Amino acid sequence: MEMSHIAQTIFRSLVPLPQDRITLTWNNAHYASVHMLPVAMLAYLVRRRNTELLRLALLPLTVMMSVRCTFGYSNPTTPETFLLNWLRGLAGLSAIALALDCALSSTSRMKLGETPKELPPLFGSDNPEASPTSPWWAEILEVQLTFRGIGWNFGKGVYIHPEHRPMEFRPFVLSHLRTYIKGYLAIDAVQAFFKYTPGLGAPYGASIWNATLPPYQRYVASTLVHIMCGAVIQFGLEMNYSLATIVAVTVFGQSPAAWPPVYGNPWKSKSVHDFWAKQWHQLLRRNFMVFGGIPGQWLAGRVGAVMGTFIASGLFHEFGLYLVGRGMDHRVTLFFMLQGVAILMEKVFMVFTGHRVEGWTGRIWTYMWILGFGQLMHGCLAF
Structure with missing residues:
Protein backbone atom coordinates (compact mmCIF):
# COMPACT_ATOMS: atom_id res chain seq x y z
CA MET A 1 0.00 0.00 0.00
CA GLU A 2 2.84 2.36 0.80
CA MET A 3 4.53 1.69 -2.54
CA SER A 4 1.21 2.20 -4.31
CA HIS A 5 0.74 5.52 -2.53
CA ILE A 6 4.26 6.65 -3.50
CA ALA A 7 3.70 5.63 -7.13
CA GLN A 8 0.36 7.47 -7.24
CA THR A 9 1.93 10.58 -5.69
CA ILE A 10 4.71 10.59 -8.30
CA PHE A 11 2.20 10.03 -11.11
CA ARG A 12 -0.04 12.87 -9.96
CA SER A 13 2.94 15.19 -9.65
CA LEU A 14 3.51 14.60 -13.38
CA VAL A 15 -0.14 14.28 -14.47
CA PRO A 16 -2.30 16.35 -12.11
CA LEU A 17 -6.05 15.96 -11.94
CA PRO A 18 -7.89 18.38 -14.26
CA GLN A 19 -8.82 20.68 -11.39
CA ASP A 20 -5.18 20.82 -10.25
CA ARG A 21 -3.70 21.86 -13.59
CA ILE A 22 -2.08 25.27 -13.90
CA THR A 23 -3.96 27.63 -16.20
CA LEU A 24 -1.80 28.40 -19.21
CA THR A 25 -0.97 32.11 -19.66
CA TRP A 26 1.64 34.15 -21.49
CA ASN A 27 3.47 34.56 -18.17
CA ASN A 28 3.99 30.80 -17.65
CA ALA A 29 4.06 29.60 -21.27
CA HIS A 30 7.86 29.24 -21.11
CA TYR A 31 7.51 26.81 -18.20
CA ALA A 32 5.01 24.75 -20.20
CA SER A 33 7.46 24.60 -23.12
CA VAL A 34 10.78 24.05 -21.35
CA HIS A 35 10.67 20.31 -22.13
CA MET A 36 11.54 21.14 -25.73
CA LEU A 37 15.11 21.93 -24.63
CA PRO A 38 16.09 18.32 -23.79
CA VAL A 39 14.09 17.13 -26.82
CA ALA A 40 16.16 19.48 -28.97
CA MET A 41 19.33 18.18 -27.30
CA LEU A 42 18.39 14.60 -28.20
CA ALA A 43 17.66 15.71 -31.77
CA TYR A 44 21.17 17.18 -31.88
CA LEU A 45 22.86 14.18 -30.30
CA VAL A 46 21.23 11.66 -32.62
CA ARG A 47 23.09 13.35 -35.49
CA ARG A 48 26.41 12.88 -33.69
CA ARG A 49 28.56 9.77 -33.49
CA ASN A 50 29.05 7.72 -30.31
CA THR A 51 26.39 9.47 -28.23
CA GLU A 52 24.26 6.41 -27.38
CA LEU A 53 24.97 6.42 -23.63
CA LEU A 54 24.49 10.16 -23.35
CA ARG A 55 21.13 9.95 -25.13
CA LEU A 56 19.99 7.10 -22.88
CA ALA A 57 20.99 9.08 -19.79
CA LEU A 58 19.00 12.09 -21.00
CA LEU A 59 15.88 10.10 -21.90
CA PRO A 60 14.20 9.71 -18.43
CA LEU A 61 14.49 13.43 -17.66
CA THR A 62 13.16 14.31 -21.12
CA VAL A 63 10.13 12.05 -20.79
CA MET A 64 9.27 13.25 -17.28
CA MET A 65 9.61 16.90 -18.28
CA SER A 66 7.48 16.35 -21.39
CA VAL A 67 4.71 14.68 -19.41
CA ARG A 68 4.73 17.34 -16.70
CA CYS A 69 4.88 20.31 -19.09
CA THR A 70 2.12 18.88 -21.28
CA PHE A 71 -0.35 17.63 -18.68
CA GLY A 72 0.48 20.05 -15.87
CA TYR A 73 -0.79 23.07 -17.81
CA SER A 74 -3.94 23.65 -19.82
CA ASN A 75 -6.20 26.35 -21.14
CA PRO A 76 -9.62 26.69 -19.49
CA THR A 77 -11.90 23.97 -20.88
CA THR A 78 -14.29 25.73 -23.23
CA PRO A 79 -15.53 25.02 -26.78
CA GLU A 80 -13.10 27.67 -28.02
CA THR A 81 -10.04 26.02 -26.44
CA PHE A 82 -11.01 22.40 -27.16
CA LEU A 83 -8.84 22.10 -30.27
CA LEU A 84 -5.93 24.01 -28.74
CA ASN A 85 -5.82 21.74 -25.69
CA TRP A 86 -6.07 18.62 -27.84
CA LEU A 87 -3.23 19.77 -30.10
CA ARG A 88 -1.09 20.52 -27.04
CA GLY A 89 -1.65 16.98 -25.87
CA LEU A 90 -0.74 15.51 -29.27
CA ALA A 91 2.35 17.73 -29.50
CA GLY A 92 3.54 16.60 -26.07
CA LEU A 93 3.09 12.93 -26.97
CA SER A 94 4.90 13.52 -30.27
CA ALA A 95 7.81 15.03 -28.34
CA ILE A 96 7.97 11.90 -26.17
CA ALA A 97 7.90 9.67 -29.26
CA LEU A 98 10.74 11.66 -30.83
CA ALA A 99 12.75 11.46 -27.60
CA LEU A 100 12.30 7.67 -27.44
CA ASP A 101 13.18 7.30 -31.09
CA CYS A 102 16.33 9.40 -30.81
CA ALA A 103 17.49 7.82 -27.56
CA LEU A 104 16.85 4.14 -28.26
CA SER A 105 17.92 3.82 -31.88
CA SER A 106 21.36 4.57 -33.26
CA THR A 107 20.13 4.68 -36.87
CA SER A 108 16.64 6.19 -36.65
CA ARG A 109 17.71 9.58 -37.90
CA MET A 110 20.07 8.70 -40.73
CA LYS A 111 19.58 10.28 -44.12
CA LEU A 112 19.42 7.97 -47.12
CA GLY A 113 22.90 6.88 -48.08
CA GLU A 114 24.44 7.81 -44.74
CA THR A 115 26.19 5.45 -42.33
CA PRO A 116 26.88 6.05 -38.63
CA LYS A 117 30.60 6.40 -39.36
CA GLU A 118 29.89 9.39 -41.62
CA LEU A 119 28.37 11.42 -38.78
CA PRO A 120 30.65 13.87 -36.95
CA PRO A 121 31.63 13.22 -33.32
CA LEU A 122 30.13 15.26 -30.51
CA PHE A 123 33.14 17.56 -30.25
CA GLY A 124 35.22 18.65 -33.19
CA SER A 125 35.63 16.55 -36.30
CA ASP A 126 38.16 13.86 -37.20
CA ASN A 127 37.00 13.88 -40.80
CA PRO A 128 36.24 17.07 -42.77
CA GLU A 129 33.80 15.14 -44.96
CA ALA A 130 31.82 14.14 -41.87
CA SER A 131 31.03 17.71 -40.89
CA PRO A 132 27.32 18.55 -40.98
CA THR A 133 26.18 20.24 -44.16
CA SER A 134 23.91 22.67 -42.28
CA PRO A 135 24.11 24.66 -39.01
CA TRP A 136 23.40 22.82 -35.77
CA TRP A 137 20.11 24.64 -35.23
CA ALA A 138 18.95 23.71 -38.73
CA GLU A 139 19.78 20.05 -38.06
CA ILE A 140 17.74 20.13 -34.86
CA LEU A 141 14.74 21.62 -36.65
CA GLU A 142 15.06 19.12 -39.48
CA VAL A 143 15.09 16.16 -37.10
CA GLN A 144 12.10 17.51 -35.17
CA LEU A 145 9.99 18.50 -38.19
CA THR A 146 10.62 15.57 -40.53
CA PHE A 147 7.43 13.62 -39.87
CA ARG A 148 7.11 11.25 -42.83
CA GLY A 149 10.80 10.50 -43.13
CA ILE A 150 11.13 11.61 -46.74
CA GLY A 151 14.85 11.36 -47.53
CA TRP A 152 15.55 9.51 -44.25
CA ASN A 153 15.95 5.82 -43.55
CA PHE A 154 13.04 5.67 -41.10
CA GLY A 155 10.73 6.77 -43.92
CA LYS A 156 11.41 3.59 -45.88
CA GLY A 157 8.09 2.12 -46.98
CA VAL A 158 6.01 5.27 -46.43
CA TYR A 159 3.70 5.95 -49.35
CA ILE A 160 4.25 9.21 -51.22
CA HIS A 161 1.22 10.39 -53.17
CA PRO A 162 1.72 11.05 -56.88
CA GLU A 163 2.24 14.72 -57.59
CA HIS A 164 -0.78 16.42 -59.14
CA ARG A 165 0.20 20.08 -58.80
CA PRO A 166 2.36 22.23 -61.09
CA MET A 167 5.97 22.21 -59.90
CA GLU A 168 6.96 25.64 -61.21
Whole structure:
Protein backbone atom coordinates (compact mmCIF):
# COMPACT_ATOMS: atom_id res chain seq x y z
CA MET A 1 0.00 0.00 0.00
CA GLU A 2 2.84 2.36 0.80
CA MET A 3 4.53 1.69 -2.54
CA SER A 4 1.21 2.20 -4.31
CA HIS A 5 0.74 5.52 -2.53
CA ILE A 6 4.26 6.65 -3.50
CA ALA A 7 3.70 5.63 -7.13
CA GLN A 8 0.36 7.47 -7.24
CA THR A 9 1.93 10.58 -5.69
CA ILE A 10 4.71 10.59 -8.30
CA PHE A 11 2.20 10.03 -11.11
CA ARG A 12 -0.04 12.87 -9.96
CA SER A 13 2.94 15.19 -9.65
CA LEU A 14 3.51 14.60 -13.38
CA VAL A 15 -0.14 14.28 -14.47
CA PRO A 16 -2.30 16.35 -12.11
CA LEU A 17 -6.05 15.96 -11.94
CA PRO A 18 -7.89 18.38 -14.26
CA GLN A 19 -8.82 20.68 -11.39
CA ASP A 20 -5.18 20.82 -10.25
CA ARG A 21 -3.70 21.86 -13.59
CA ILE A 22 -2.08 25.27 -13.90
CA THR A 23 -3.96 27.63 -16.20
CA LEU A 24 -1.80 28.40 -19.21
CA THR A 25 -0.97 32.11 -19.66
CA TRP A 26 1.64 34.15 -21.49
CA ASN A 27 3.47 34.56 -18.17
CA ASN A 28 3.99 30.80 -17.65
CA ALA A 29 4.06 29.60 -21.27
CA HIS A 30 7.86 29.24 -21.11
CA TYR A 31 7.51 26.81 -18.20
CA ALA A 32 5.01 24.75 -20.20
CA SER A 33 7.46 24.60 -23.12
CA VAL A 34 10.78 24.05 -21.35
CA HIS A 35 10.67 20.31 -22.13
CA MET A 36 11.54 21.14 -25.73
CA LEU A 37 15.11 21.93 -24.63
CA PRO A 38 16.09 18.32 -23.79
CA VAL A 39 14.09 17.13 -26.82
CA ALA A 40 16.16 19.48 -28.97
CA MET A 41 19.33 18.18 -27.30
CA LEU A 42 18.39 14.60 -28.20
CA ALA A 43 17.66 15.71 -31.77
CA TYR A 44 21.17 17.18 -31.88
CA LEU A 45 22.86 14.18 -30.30
CA VAL A 46 21.23 11.66 -32.62
CA ARG A 47 23.09 13.35 -35.49
CA ARG A 48 26.41 12.88 -33.69
CA ARG A 49 28.56 9.77 -33.49
CA ASN A 50 29.05 7.72 -30.31
CA THR A 51 26.39 9.47 -28.23
CA GLU A 52 24.26 6.41 -27.38
CA LEU A 53 24.97 6.42 -23.63
CA LEU A 54 24.49 10.16 -23.35
CA ARG A 55 21.13 9.95 -25.13
CA LEU A 56 19.99 7.10 -22.88
CA ALA A 57 20.99 9.08 -19.79
CA LEU A 58 19.00 12.09 -21.00
CA LEU A 59 15.88 10.10 -21.90
CA PRO A 60 14.20 9.71 -18.43
CA LEU A 61 14.49 13.43 -17.66
CA THR A 62 13.16 14.31 -21.12
CA VAL A 63 10.13 12.05 -20.79
CA MET A 64 9.27 13.25 -17.28
CA MET A 65 9.61 16.90 -18.28
CA SER A 66 7.48 16.35 -21.39
CA VAL A 67 4.71 14.68 -19.41
CA ARG A 68 4.73 17.34 -16.70
CA CYS A 69 4.88 20.31 -19.09
CA THR A 70 2.12 18.88 -21.28
CA PHE A 71 -0.35 17.63 -18.68
CA GLY A 72 0.48 20.05 -15.87
CA TYR A 73 -0.79 23.07 -17.81
CA SER A 74 -3.94 23.65 -19.82
CA ASN A 75 -6.20 26.35 -21.14
CA PRO A 76 -9.62 26.69 -19.49
CA THR A 77 -11.90 23.97 -20.88
CA THR A 78 -14.29 25.73 -23.23
CA PRO A 79 -15.53 25.02 -26.78
CA GLU A 80 -13.10 27.67 -28.02
CA THR A 81 -10.04 26.02 -26.44
CA PHE A 82 -11.01 22.40 -27.16
CA LEU A 83 -8.84 22.10 -30.27
CA LEU A 84 -5.93 24.01 -28.74
CA ASN A 85 -5.82 21.74 -25.69
CA TRP A 86 -6.07 18.62 -27.84
CA LEU A 87 -3.23 19.77 -30.10
CA ARG A 88 -1.09 20.52 -27.04
CA GLY A 89 -1.65 16.98 -25.87
CA LEU A 90 -0.74 15.51 -29.27
CA ALA A 91 2.35 17.73 -29.50
CA GLY A 92 3.54 16.60 -26.07
CA LEU A 93 3.09 12.93 -26.97
CA SER A 94 4.90 13.52 -30.27
CA ALA A 95 7.81 15.03 -28.34
CA ILE A 96 7.97 11.90 -26.17
CA ALA A 97 7.90 9.67 -29.26
CA LEU A 98 10.74 11.66 -30.83
CA ALA A 99 12.75 11.46 -27.60
CA LEU A 100 12.30 7.67 -27.44
CA ASP A 101 13.18 7.30 -31.09
CA CYS A 102 16.33 9.40 -30.81
CA ALA A 103 17.49 7.82 -27.56
CA LEU A 104 16.85 4.14 -28.26
CA SER A 105 17.92 3.82 -31.88
CA SER A 106 21.36 4.57 -33.26
CA THR A 107 20.13 4.68 -36.87
CA SER A 108 16.64 6.19 -36.65
CA ARG A 109 17.71 9.58 -37.90
CA MET A 110 20.07 8.70 -40.73
CA LYS A 111 19.58 10.28 -44.12
CA LEU A 112 19.42 7.97 -47.12
CA GLY A 113 22.90 6.88 -48.08
CA GLU A 114 24.44 7.81 -44.74
CA THR A 115 26.19 5.45 -42.33
CA PRO A 116 26.88 6.05 -38.63
CA LYS A 117 30.60 6.40 -39.36
CA GLU A 118 29.89 9.39 -41.62
CA LEU A 119 28.37 11.42 -38.78
CA PRO A 120 30.65 13.87 -36.95
CA PRO A 121 31.63 13.22 -33.32
CA LEU A 122 30.13 15.26 -30.51
CA PHE A 123 33.14 17.56 -30.25
CA GLY A 124 35.22 18.65 -33.19
CA SER A 125 35.63 16.55 -36.30
CA ASP A 126 38.16 13.86 -37.20
CA ASN A 127 37.00 13.88 -40.80
CA PRO A 128 36.24 17.07 -42.77
CA GLU A 129 33.80 15.14 -44.96
CA ALA A 130 31.82 14.14 -41.87
CA SER A 131 31.03 17.71 -40.89
CA PRO A 132 27.32 18.55 -40.98
CA THR A 133 26.18 20.24 -44.16
CA SER A 134 23.91 22.67 -42.28
CA PRO A 135 24.11 24.66 -39.01
CA TRP A 136 23.40 22.82 -35.77
CA TRP A 137 20.11 24.64 -35.23
CA ALA A 138 18.95 23.71 -38.73
CA GLU A 139 19.78 20.05 -38.06
CA ILE A 140 17.74 20.13 -34.86
CA LEU A 141 14.74 21.62 -36.65
CA GLU A 142 15.06 19.12 -39.48
CA VAL A 143 15.09 16.16 -37.10
CA GLN A 144 12.10 17.51 -35.17
CA LEU A 145 9.99 18.50 -38.19
CA THR A 146 10.62 15.57 -40.53
CA PHE A 147 7.43 13.62 -39.87
CA ARG A 148 7.11 11.25 -42.83
CA GLY A 149 10.80 10.50 -43.13
CA ILE A 150 11.13 11.61 -46.74
CA GLY A 151 14.85 11.36 -47.53
CA TRP A 152 15.55 9.51 -44.25
CA ASN A 153 15.95 5.82 -43.55
CA PHE A 154 13.04 5.67 -41.10
CA GLY A 155 10.73 6.77 -43.92
CA LYS A 156 11.41 3.59 -45.88
CA GLY A 157 8.09 2.12 -46.98
CA VAL A 158 6.01 5.27 -46.43
CA TYR A 159 3.70 5.95 -49.35
CA ILE A 160 4.25 9.21 -51.22
CA HIS A 161 1.22 10.39 -53.17
CA PRO A 162 1.72 11.05 -56.88
CA GLU A 163 2.24 14.72 -57.59
CA HIS A 164 -0.78 16.42 -59.14
CA ARG A 165 0.20 20.08 -58.80
CA PRO A 166 2.36 22.23 -61.09
CA MET A 167 5.97 22.21 -59.90
CA GLU A 168 6.96 25.64 -61.21
CA PHE A 169 7.46 28.12 -58.37
CA ARG A 170 4.62 30.57 -58.96
CA PRO A 171 1.88 28.06 -59.96
CA PHE A 172 2.97 25.79 -57.09
CA VAL A 173 2.61 28.55 -54.49
CA LEU A 174 -0.72 29.72 -55.94
CA SER A 175 -2.01 26.13 -55.86
CA HIS A 176 -1.28 25.88 -52.14
CA LEU A 177 -2.75 29.29 -51.52
CA ARG A 178 -6.00 28.13 -53.13
CA THR A 179 -5.91 24.97 -50.99
CA TYR A 180 -5.51 27.11 -47.86
CA ILE A 181 -8.44 29.35 -48.77
CA LYS A 182 -10.68 26.40 -49.70
CA GLY A 183 -9.85 24.64 -46.44
CA TYR A 184 -10.64 27.73 -44.39
CA LEU A 185 -13.98 28.25 -46.14
CA ALA A 186 -14.89 24.55 -45.91
CA ILE A 187 -14.26 24.40 -42.17
CA ASP A 188 -16.23 27.59 -41.63
CA ALA A 189 -19.11 26.13 -43.68
CA VAL A 190 -19.12 22.91 -41.64
CA GLN A 191 -19.21 24.81 -38.36
CA ALA A 192 -22.06 26.99 -39.62
CA PHE A 193 -23.92 23.87 -40.76
CA PHE A 194 -23.66 22.32 -37.30
CA LYS A 195 -24.68 25.55 -35.62
CA TYR A 196 -27.75 26.36 -37.69
CA THR A 197 -29.11 22.98 -38.85
CA PRO A 198 -32.05 21.84 -36.69
CA GLY A 199 -31.22 18.67 -34.79
CA LEU A 200 -27.45 19.09 -35.20
CA GLY A 201 -26.88 22.26 -33.22
CA ALA A 202 -26.38 20.27 -30.02
CA PRO A 203 -24.71 21.78 -26.96
CA TYR A 204 -20.98 21.39 -26.48
CA GLY A 205 -20.26 17.81 -25.43
CA ALA A 206 -23.64 16.41 -26.49
CA SER A 207 -23.97 12.98 -28.09
CA ILE A 208 -23.98 12.69 -31.88
CA TRP A 209 -26.96 10.35 -31.56
CA ASN A 210 -30.10 12.43 -31.25
CA ALA A 211 -32.52 10.36 -29.15
CA THR A 212 -35.49 12.45 -30.30
CA LEU A 213 -35.16 11.21 -33.90
CA PRO A 214 -36.47 7.87 -35.23
CA PRO A 215 -33.69 5.22 -35.51
CA TYR A 216 -33.20 5.59 -39.28
CA GLN A 217 -32.95 9.39 -39.16
CA ARG A 218 -30.83 9.20 -36.03
CA TYR A 219 -28.11 7.13 -37.70
CA VAL A 220 -28.27 9.10 -40.94
CA ALA A 221 -27.67 12.26 -38.89
CA SER A 222 -24.84 10.66 -36.86
CA THR A 223 -23.17 9.40 -40.06
CA LEU A 224 -23.38 12.90 -41.53
CA VAL A 225 -21.80 14.34 -38.38
CA HIS A 226 -19.05 11.72 -38.52
CA ILE A 227 -18.27 12.46 -42.18
CA MET A 228 -18.13 16.19 -41.51
CA CYS A 229 -15.83 15.72 -38.52
CA GLY A 230 -13.49 13.72 -40.75
CA ALA A 231 -13.72 16.43 -43.41
CA VAL A 232 -12.77 19.09 -40.87
CA ILE A 233 -9.69 17.07 -39.89
CA GLN A 234 -8.66 16.63 -43.52
CA PHE A 235 -9.34 20.22 -44.56
CA GLY A 236 -7.65 21.60 -41.45
CA LEU A 237 -4.52 19.52 -41.87
CA GLU A 238 -4.28 20.24 -45.60
CA MET A 239 -4.80 23.94 -44.91
CA ASN A 240 -1.96 24.11 -42.37
CA TYR A 241 0.27 21.89 -44.50
CA SER A 242 -0.25 24.28 -47.42
CA LEU A 243 0.66 27.23 -45.20
CA ALA A 244 3.84 25.49 -44.06
CA THR A 245 4.65 24.62 -47.68
CA ILE A 246 4.25 28.22 -48.81
CA VAL A 247 6.57 29.45 -46.03
CA ALA A 248 9.16 26.74 -46.71
CA VAL A 249 9.25 27.39 -50.47
CA THR A 250 9.04 31.18 -50.48
CA VAL A 251 10.96 32.13 -47.32
CA PHE A 252 13.47 29.28 -46.92
CA GLY A 253 13.91 28.49 -50.60
CA GLN A 254 13.10 24.80 -50.36
CA SER A 255 12.24 22.82 -53.47
CA PRO A 256 8.54 22.14 -54.17
CA ALA A 257 9.53 18.49 -54.59
CA ALA A 258 10.34 18.40 -50.85
CA TRP A 259 6.65 18.98 -50.08
CA PRO A 260 4.64 16.19 -51.75
CA PRO A 261 0.85 15.94 -51.21
CA VAL A 262 -0.12 15.03 -47.67
CA TYR A 263 -3.40 13.28 -48.59
CA GLY A 264 -4.57 11.02 -51.37
CA ASN A 265 -8.30 10.52 -51.96
CA PRO A 266 -9.81 8.73 -48.92
CA TRP A 267 -13.15 8.34 -50.74
CA LYS A 268 -11.49 6.16 -53.38
CA SER A 269 -9.92 3.75 -50.91
CA LYS A 270 -10.06 0.16 -52.15
CA SER A 271 -9.47 -1.43 -48.75
CA VAL A 272 -8.90 -0.52 -45.12
CA HIS A 273 -5.18 -1.02 -45.69
CA ASP A 274 -5.30 1.29 -48.71
CA PHE A 275 -7.14 3.91 -46.64
CA TRP A 276 -4.64 4.04 -43.78
CA ALA A 277 -1.42 3.27 -45.67
CA LYS A 278 -1.97 5.42 -48.77
CA GLN A 279 -5.00 7.69 -48.84
CA TRP A 280 -4.90 9.09 -45.29
CA HIS A 281 -2.02 11.26 -44.11
CA GLN A 282 1.18 9.63 -42.82
CA LEU A 283 2.42 12.46 -40.60
CA LEU A 284 2.04 10.50 -37.35
CA ARG A 285 3.16 7.13 -38.71
CA ARG A 286 6.52 7.14 -36.93
CA ASN A 287 4.93 8.05 -33.58
CA PHE A 288 2.64 5.02 -33.74
CA MET A 289 5.50 2.75 -34.74
CA VAL A 290 7.65 3.96 -31.83
CA PHE A 291 4.85 3.66 -29.26
CA GLY A 292 3.35 0.38 -30.50
CA GLY A 293 4.45 -0.96 -33.88
CA ILE A 294 8.10 -1.68 -33.08
CA PRO A 295 7.43 -3.17 -29.59
CA GLY A 296 4.54 -5.17 -31.08
CA GLN A 297 6.81 -6.60 -33.77
CA TRP A 298 9.31 -7.68 -31.13
CA LEU A 299 6.53 -9.49 -29.27
CA ALA A 300 4.41 -10.98 -32.05
CA GLY A 301 5.95 -10.37 -35.45
CA ARG A 302 3.86 -8.83 -38.23
CA VAL A 303 0.56 -9.31 -36.38
CA GLY A 304 1.99 -7.57 -33.34
CA ALA A 305 3.34 -4.74 -35.50
CA VAL A 306 -0.08 -4.09 -37.07
CA MET A 307 -2.06 -4.31 -33.84
CA GLY A 308 0.56 -2.43 -31.84
CA THR A 309 0.58 0.42 -34.34
CA PHE A 310 -3.20 0.85 -34.28
CA ILE A 311 -3.56 0.44 -30.51
CA ALA A 312 -0.84 3.07 -30.10
CA SER A 313 -2.75 5.31 -32.52
CA GLY A 314 -5.90 4.99 -30.42
CA LEU A 315 -4.10 5.69 -27.15
CA PHE A 316 -2.23 8.59 -28.75
CA HIS A 317 -5.48 10.30 -29.76
CA GLU A 318 -7.14 9.44 -26.45
CA PHE A 319 -4.33 10.70 -24.20
CA GLY A 320 -4.24 13.84 -26.32
CA LEU A 321 -7.92 14.33 -25.53
CA TYR A 322 -7.19 13.98 -21.81
CA LEU A 323 -6.28 17.66 -21.73
CA VAL A 324 -9.79 18.75 -22.75
CA GLY A 325 -11.10 17.75 -19.32
CA ARG A 326 -13.33 14.78 -20.18
CA GLY A 327 -11.36 11.98 -18.57
CA MET A 328 -10.57 8.79 -20.49
CA ASP A 329 -12.92 7.16 -22.99
CA HIS A 330 -11.41 4.17 -24.77
CA ARG A 331 -13.96 4.05 -27.57
CA VAL A 332 -11.32 5.87 -29.61
CA THR A 333 -8.77 3.15 -28.80
CA LEU A 334 -11.34 0.48 -29.67
CA PHE A 335 -11.99 2.05 -33.07
CA PHE A 336 -8.31 2.09 -34.03
CA MET A 337 -7.80 -1.44 -32.70
CA LEU A 338 -10.65 -2.62 -34.96
CA GLN A 339 -8.85 -1.05 -37.94
CA GLY A 340 -5.91 -3.34 -37.22
CA VAL A 341 -8.28 -6.29 -37.07
CA ALA A 342 -9.75 -5.31 -40.45
CA ILE A 343 -6.30 -5.11 -42.06
CA LEU A 344 -5.36 -8.55 -40.70
CA MET A 345 -8.64 -9.93 -42.05
CA GLU A 346 -7.74 -8.51 -45.47
CA LYS A 347 -4.38 -10.26 -45.25
CA VAL A 348 -6.06 -13.57 -44.39
CA PHE A 349 -8.47 -13.09 -47.31
CA MET A 350 -5.56 -12.60 -49.70
CA VAL A 351 -3.74 -15.68 -48.36
CA PHE A 352 -6.77 -17.94 -48.83
CA THR A 353 -8.11 -16.52 -52.10
CA GLY A 354 -5.02 -15.14 -53.79
CA HIS A 355 -6.83 -11.85 -54.39
CA ARG A 356 -6.59 -8.51 -52.64
CA VAL A 357 -9.58 -6.72 -51.20
CA GLU A 358 -10.38 -4.14 -53.88
CA GLY A 359 -13.01 -2.91 -56.33
CA TRP A 360 -16.48 -1.72 -55.36
CA THR A 361 -16.84 -4.49 -52.75
CA GLY A 362 -13.58 -3.35 -51.16
CA ARG A 363 -14.85 0.21 -51.09
CA ILE A 364 -18.08 -0.82 -49.34
CA TRP A 365 -16.02 -2.90 -46.91
CA THR A 366 -13.84 0.14 -46.17
CA TYR A 367 -16.81 2.46 -45.70
CA MET A 368 -18.27 -0.01 -43.20
CA TRP A 369 -15.14 0.07 -41.03
CA ILE A 370 -14.47 3.81 -41.33
CA LEU A 371 -17.98 5.28 -41.44
CA GLY A 372 -19.71 2.58 -39.40
CA PHE A 373 -17.32 1.71 -36.58
CA GLY A 374 -15.81 5.19 -36.88
CA GLN A 375 -18.80 6.63 -35.08
CA LEU A 376 -17.42 5.06 -31.92
CA MET A 377 -14.96 7.96 -31.84
CA HIS A 378 -17.63 10.64 -31.84
CA GLY A 379 -19.60 9.91 -28.72
CA CYS A 380 -19.82 13.65 -28.15
CA LEU A 381 -19.54 16.77 -30.28
CA ALA A 382 -16.55 19.08 -30.13
CA PHE A 383 -18.25 21.92 -32.01
